Amino acid sequence: MDLAQDLTPDSVDTEVETIDWRPLDGRGELPARVAFVDGVRRVDARLTADNPQTGPVPGICGSCAAGSVIWDSAQRCSQIRDADVRRLAILGDGLRVELPAVSGLVYHSESFPSRETPALIQQLQTRMRQIEGELSTALADEGLFVISDGPIQPLAPHAVVGFIKRQLAPYLEAAQAHVMGQLAPGQRTPLFCFGARYPRYSWYLRLARVVGGHSWSGVARCECTATLPLGQARELADVSALLLPRFASAQHIDPRAPQNLVPIGALEKHLRRLLGDAALVYRSLRSAVAGLEM
């Protein structure tokens, strides 16, 4: 399953909420608890398994971590929760080799049909996205308002808002797109719907005005699954437009500001620390495979 394919902006339905396209104010009550979910990954080492018949087989050792920041709107405080690390040894060409025990680190072996290293890395990414998705689902089940970094996962219908920082694909035609430039912080565009395999509702919202930026800077895109009733999707959109500007990061601090939300930036930093020191991990891996016949 490749999510990227599903994101092509074909057959965008801009009339799901309204045909009257203009900026809408965020509204609603602040959720009691908001969860921000994100994950990180890192290739710890590249492996090569020797196959005398077909030649060397590429593989990677990678670590990924996911977790959440829970913001308590009454207490006005954030806490990192559920941060978890998973380490994988992915071998190409469908080869299955158990990695010898690495001191202090547990690597789960798995195989992947491709012989291309980028495809193996993509597999690591997919695993990370899966953990994120599971975590988002669990938090949504707990009743939290969940903001997940990146596109939503095609899982069961849960009230999870996917938060996409970069505007790569233009989903809107000029007739609607001009509304994006008119957004003020705390406002959103009406919902639109797209996606053939995994249909989703989406909306743009402005986090902050960016001094010296273009008309779309400071705008992020959110989405949620279209399996939700339209009314619920609308609520999610309204609350997100109200909620997210307060988490926008400051430009002088974060080059990805304002879209890189403050809790998500902190979470990423925390998760990267959990991955462990890259040099130490690499050294442990080397000493584990030293002398091993592959």
Place this chain on the structure above:
Amino acid sequence: MSEQRVGRVLGLEHTTTQEFSVAIDEEAYLQLDDLVVVRSDVPGREELCTYGIVTESRAAYEGASFESDTHRIAEEGTLPGAKVRSATVAVTRVLPEIWVAPDPGGLVLRAAGPERARALYADEMERPLPIGIGRDGLPVHVDLDFFDGRKGGHMSISGVSGVATKTSFALFFLRMLTGRPELVGQGASNLRVLVFNVKGEDLLWLDRKNNHFKDNPQWAADWAALGVEPVPFPQVAFWAPPRPRSGDRLIPNTGSRMEGVHAFCWTLREFIDEGLLRFLFTDASDVRNQLNFIEERVRSQLGRCAVDVAGQPGAVVLRDPPAGGHRPGELVQSRGEELVIHDLGTLLAALELRLDPVEGEPDRKWSGRVQGGTVSAFLRRMQAAVLRLGHLVRAGESRRIDRTRAQVTVVAIQSLHELAQRFVVGALLAETFEAKEISGQRLPLSVIVLDELNKYAPREGQSPLKDMLIDIAQRGRSLGVLLVGAQQTASRVASEVMENASIRVAGRLDAAEAQRAEYGWMLPATRARARLLKPGTMVLSQPSIPVPLVVTFPFPPWATRQEEVLDDRDPFEGL
């Protein structure tokens, strides 16, 4: 209680054998001067205990990378962050002596009970004398061996005037020294203390109760913790110079208190026998002007030629001695042309006759071969001395200070001119030191308390008084002459005097002064704190503990001003 956990050794930075940090538990705290212990495993050796004292305490938001993150954490809470507290600890001791840094992550316990004693080496001190109260309310001890001359001697107290309470601390220390004879041991019997009152009349009430003492019950509790009953000094004798121009009656020159104060002075005989002439030339410029050559000559001539006059006790005439010299104690009748010397004025007149006669040549036996100008300078100095301290030397019955009368002798010299102050200090130090030199014994101990040491032993220049103080500093500890010196700025006191003080104490210091090398015994954190110390709080360093400790000392039960005197004596007593 002795196993109270406060946190773990911080693993973010290297620990050393000198210093480490503690990541403090959320439900615990550490404040400055708290004592802690960490146990570490040393491979192949027994468990290592590292003891330390908190020198700094810190708190920060963990998770904040920028200053503005403070608002993100504290106000909106959009950034996850948590308050973390940590403390820096200076190592005081490792037991057993294996110099290995404590383990990062090691459990840090508050040192209490026997652990506290070990942290402060109190378990090793044979004679631990309480010298103040730590922040935990318990006494902090000083190893007496390092004061009374066994292993070291002398105490130096520095600090700006007014808030540093140097004199108060010196007196508190004396009270502990005289109040705990069981700790002082042999030295306690016949212990004699000589205190100079150089400013105000603060020390003239040491034997009277302080009427403010009952204001705060904590003060009595503090004294109880130190093991000394909070009462004024039981045995004090007060001495003051006589009033100038008061005729034959000697009235002590004090303002607020006359009762129980004795007037003192020296006779001409004592002045000559003890060579006190040298203490008239204590100005640093006198040595530069070569006045000491002629002074030495005149002093030895006086010793040779002076004979007592029958019927005039303490007075002398100058007469060339027969071969073999005058017999000791010889009494002669004064001849008509002879000048009877009965005070400094007549001594000056007699010297003028010999050094600078109106007619004829000066007597070479007295003047040596010095230039005429030097002789004139010598006589001018003598003239000045006659004006300023002439009343301190006079014929008559001996009225010298009797240090055997009481354990503590207070000599009030605040009313005297600086020249006269130096004379009195010099004469009394010489007397004390010479007596001990003759006996050659360390016991009984003789303690001298002298404020404004920089006046008497300045770093620059030379004087007989400075030489004497250096001598006391260097040799005094083996002779049981112990100097408790106080000064505003240690950098202005002769370095030999400072270096020989085993116990160093500082109250509040001037910021620039605190940075000087004289305070190298303080840790950087202690130096920074020394600028902010409150009255009654001192930094204490002693050879047996490698880090300075901050201690407080309790309010005195004796009065320091006339207004403070509690008059609870029966007004009808004796009726």
